[in-house]
Amino acid sequence: MSSAIEPSIKSRPVYGTLKPATAPAHLIIADADGGKAVLDLATAAPTSFLPNAEICYIPGKADHSVTLEALGAARFYTGPSIAAMLPRLKRTFERMHMGTQIYLAGSESLIGLAMKTAMEANIDFEAIQTEHRGSLARRVQCVHCKGITEGVTTQPVTCAHCGLLLLVRDHYSRRYAAFQGVNINAEDPSDIPPKEEVFT
Amino acid sequence: MATPARELPFRDETFRDDFTFKNSPQTVLRAPFPFDKDSYMYAVNMELHKDGRAGTAFEEPIDVDEHYVSEMRDRALVLDEDPLRCQSLPHMTLAGWDTLELLMSCKAASYPEWFSLERDGDRWHWINRPLGIDDTFTFGDETTLPYGPLEYITRQAQGDFCVLDERAGNLWMDAGIVTTQADWSLDFDIGMNFFEWHAPVPLAHERGVFTRALKYLLSVQQANPARRLNWTMTVNPRLDTSPENYHKWGPENTHITPENVADKLFLRIELQSFWRLPRSNALLFPIRCYFLSMRDLTTVPKWATRMHRVLKTLPPEIASYKGLDHYREIAIDYLAAFDDGQETTAGPFPD
Numbered sequence: 056m057s058s059a060i061e062p063s064i065k066s067r068p069v070y071g072t073l074k075p076a077t078a079p080a081h082l083i084i085a086d087a088d089g090g091k092a093v094l095d096l097a098t099a100a101p102t103s104f105l106p107n108a109e110i111c112y113i114p115g116k117a118d119h120s121v122t123l124e125a126l127g128a129a130r131f132y133t134g135p136s137i138a139a140m141l142p143r144l145k146r147t148f149e150r151m152h153m154g155t156q157i158y159l160a161g162s163e164s165l166i167g168l169a170m171k172t173a174m175e176a177n178i179d180f181e182a183i184q185t186e187h188r189g190s191l192a193r194r195v196q197c198v199h200c201k202g203i204t205e206g207v208t209t210q211p212v213t214c215a216h217c218g219l220l221l222l223v224r225d226h227y228s229r230r231y232a233a234f235q236g237v238n239i240n241a242e243d244p245s246d247i248p249p250k251e252e253v254f255t
Numbered sequence: 256m257a258t259p260a261r262e263l264p265f266r267d268e269t270f271r272d273d274f275t276f277k278n279s280p281q282t283v284l285r286a287p288f289p290f291d292k293d294s295y296m297y298a299v300n301m302e303l304h305k306d307g308r309a310g311t312a313f314e315e316p317i318d319v320d321e322h323y324v325s326e327m328r329d330r331a332l333v334l335d336e337d338p339l340r341c342q343s344l345p346h347m348t349l350a351g352w353d354t355l356e357l358l359m360s361c362k363a364a365s366y367p368e369w370f371s372l373e374r375d376g377d378r379w380h381w382i383n384r385p386l387g388i389d390d391t392f393t394f395g396d397e398t399t400l401p402y403g404p405l406e407y408i409t410r411q412a413q414g415d416f417c418v419l420d421e422r423a424g425n426l427w428m429d430a431g432i433v434t435t436q437a438d439w440s441l442d443f444d445i446g447m448n449f450f451e452w453h454a455p456v457p458l459a460h461e462r463g464v465f466t467r468a469l470k471y472l473l474s475v476q477q478a479n480p481a482r483r484l485n486w487t488m489t490v491n492p493r494l495d496t497s498p499e500n501y502h503k504w505g506p507e508n509t510h511i512t513p514e515n516v517a518d519k520l521f522l523r524i525e526l527q528s529f530w531r532l533p534r535s536n537a538l539l540f541p542i543r544c545y546f547l548s549m550r551d552l553t554t555v556p557k558w559a560t561r562m563h564r565v566l567k568t569l570p571p572e573i574a575s576y577k578g579l580d581h582y583r584e585i586a587i588d589y590l591a592a593f594d595d596g597q598e599t600t601a602g603p604f605p606d
């Protein structure tokens with residue numbers, strides 16, 4: 056199963072399919088079902104690929120870590136959460152050699168946060184390959200209080216910080232790695248629309 | 256040369272709470288009315304920004320009017336509450352100095368009775384009489400100003416300002432000051448490109464408007480600034496209709512009634528201009544906001560008639576995007592009494 060993302064507005068990220076690039080080194084970052092995209096990538100790659108590759112993997116709800124480790128990449132890291140991986144990722148991007156190809160696969164949060172971290176290290180986001188697999192849960196920034204609510208699956212959603220009921224828009228910021236949340240019942244706070252599971 | 260309209264004192268008024276904002280009759284007549292015909296659809300409505308008609312908001316390259324001092328006070332209040340309204344990514348500092356130079360030199364040339372700029376090499380002496388500012392600083396040295404160059408000068412200039420970096424055939428919103436916006440967030444949009452920050456706009460993408468508009472913008476040269484008009488409507492003369500504060504001003508969208516529509520509902524006009532900056536090659540995008548109440552409009556029969564017809568025939572997607580759904584019908588009913596059914600003359604200016 057690959058991405059089930061509907062065509063939408065122009066700020067909403069679109070993802071592709073990972074393809075082995077001709078590059079001196081490869082940095083592969085994935086979570087959960089993104090692991091399967093990494094396996095597909097490794098299968099399609101020439102023999103010189105894995106000895107020059109580093110794989111960073113967060114198992115989440117679908118753990119492919121045993122198979123991924125068995126691929127025998129030059130370096131393999133696995134961690135308990137995306138947040139726990141980010142400091143390491145920051146350092147990895149900073150010391151990365153010119154020409155290294157970056158691949159991101161898995162949930163939108165994984166792809167968005169890894170890309171944000173790369174951009175902060177002055178890496179051109181347009182040179183990064185991405186493939187979406189698995190969850191469509193969103194990171195949502197409340198435009199009012201600026202707090203980020205993680206793992207949003209419902210429309211609307213209650214802001215985890217200020218408690219306003221938010222409409223989750225498709226408008227997306229790479230700098231925040233988040234979709235925009237705007238108070239859905241600002242004009243009439245007594246109107247409380249039901250929450251529906253839509254980002255699954 | 257000073258024309259009589261410029262000698263008006265600056266009004267002492269508010270754009271929040273008690274909303275004491277008002278236009279004098281001259282200010283109504285000089286407004287940049289945005290409709291040149293009786294209907295409206297998104298288009299690449301761009302023209303050169305020069306040789307503006309005397310007695311209109313186009314007369315000077317950077318327009319200053321009777322609301323100047325009070326608008327600057329409102330901006331300071333917004334920035335005190337939320338410093339994220341003014342941001343500049345690290346590579347945009349030079350464009351900030353370009354902006355400072357452009358605004359200071361335009362204002363000093365157009366309104367010598369209010370503004371003066373003297374340069375002695377890098378030592379610049381700037382006087383802004385309406386705001387009581389008299390500063391000497393070193394051009395290019397941020398430590399000699401109380402704010403960064405962009406924030407310093409735009410705390411003294413009406414309207415919002417976006418500063419666009421040009422890279423890879425696109426424009427990137429990498430700096431700006433945004434306190435008088437029609438419901439969009441600089442903090443969220445900063446770092447986006449032309450198509451991304453325009454993503455929420457309906458109909459225009461598929462009509463090719465943005466592809467053509469970007470092409471035009473990339474060709475703007477220093478000697479040839481350009482402009483266009485945009486519009487929406489706002490309940491109460493509130494400059495800061497930000498998404499950040501939407502949960503606070505949103506309820507007012509439901510407060511329009513047939514009794515209060517004349518004075519409480521405003522046509523909100525944006526005079527947008529486009530300037531190529533000399534050192535940074537960035538593009539400066541000032542968005543200047545003008546309010547006309549429905550009653551102001553009726554003082555110019557052609558404008559009331561036209562507004563009536565535009566609102567009546569506006570595509571529903573555009574009406575909803577602009578947030579007009581709660582009061583559009585009430586405004587149409589009010590303006591109908593001023594529409595005699597006759598043909599209107601071409602162009603936007605009063606007869």
Ligand code: HEM
Nearest residue numbers: 297298299300417439452453455456459464468486487540
């Ligand atoms: C580079 C300068 C420009 C900047 C920074 C800019 C910025 C924006 C922003 C932030 C919005 C609000 C989008 C939202 O809903 O979040 C907007 C709306 C819009 N822009 Fe631009 N824009 C620029 C140039 C242009 C040009 C040249 C056109 C020419 C056609 C244009 C056409 C529009 C239209 C039609 C809308 C919808 C406005 C409405 O219905 O109220 N923009 N723009």
